[in-house]
Amino acid sequence: GENVEQHPSTLSVQEGDSAVIKCTYSDSASNYFPWYKQELGKRPQLIIDIRSNVGEKKDQRIAVTLNKTAKHFSLHITETQPEDSAVYFCAAGGGSYIPTFGRGTSLIVHP
Amino acid sequence: GAVVSQHPSRVICKSGTSVKIECRSLDFQATTMFWYRQFPKQSLMLMATSNEGSKATYEQGVEKDKFLINHASLTLSTLTVTSAHPEDSSFYICSARVASYEQYFGPGTRLTVT
Numbered sequence: 693g694e695n696v697e698q699h700p701s702t703l704s705v706q707e708g709d710s711a712v713i714k715c716t717y718s719d720s721a722s723n724y725f726p727w728y729k730q731e732l733g734k735r736p737q738l739i740i741d742i743r744s745n746v747g748e749k750k751d752q753r754i755a756v757t758l759n760k761t762a763k764h765f766s767l768h769i770t771e772t773q774p775e776d777s778a779v780y781f782c783a784a785g786g787g788s789y790i791p792t793f794g795r796g797t798s799l800i801v802h803p
Numbered sequence: 804g805a806v807v808s809q810h811p812s813r814v815i816c817k818s819g820t821s822v823k824i825e826c827r828s829l830d831f832q833a834t835t836m837f838w839y840r841q842f843p844k845q846s847l848m849l850m851a852t853s854n855e856g857s858k859a860t861y862e863q864g865v866e867k868d869k870f871l872i873n874h875a876s877l878t879l880s881t882l883t884v885t886s887a888h889p890e891d892s893s894f895y896i897c898s899a900r901v902a903s904y905e906q907y908f909g910p911g912t913r914l915t916v917t
Binding site: 724726728733734735736737738741743781785790791792793794795796798 | 837844845846847849852896904905906907908909910911913
């Protein structure tokens with residue numbers, strides 16, 4: 693089955709800095725890679741996703757990059773704000789998309 | 804995005820009793836729903852995949868007789884925790900799949916077994 697590794701587990705940045713979270717996956721058949729943001733006690737919210745036919749996708753301050761050869765994908769958040777503080781999860785899935793989640797990254801943005 | 808509701812949001816029950824959690828897709832039909840369990844400061848652990856009109860597919864290590872899943876309609880899946888014990892206390896989250904890939908989560912149910 694799929695195995696997703698996510699790093700770092702905790703990331704602390706100053707407001708305005710950039711934050712990068714990295715994930716690797718094991719199953720070369722995976723072709724869908726979403727990122728979720730989860731605030732304490734709340735549901736995970738889909739913030740951006742990428743499919744395997746695309747190398748990069750951007751949405752305002754958030755971008756995701758995918759390297760299929762190396763089997764890794766990353767989330768980039770620029771100009772971080774305190775409200776970006778949350779736990780971020782990556783996931784990977786194949787055609788039938790039974791999703792496998794990473795262990796999560798706790799992002800702390802200090803004002 | 805698609806809206807998924809979950810009820811109840813919080814439940815406290817006594818050891819040995821059963822608890823039912825409902826997951827509804829409000830503005831779309833979901834042929835597939837997923838049930839997750841999440842421990843504090845940990846990731847989402849997939850428990851089972853629920854397909855409308857058929858038996859759920861459970862992940863390895865999840866007791867299907869303890870966690871009963873029913874997906875009787877295209878908008879409703881239920882998870883029943885039978886004979887609950889304190890170790891079943893957790894945050895249970897459902898999600899529904901839209902189209903082939905996109906997945907939207909319910910708000911979760913905090914179960915506390917005393």
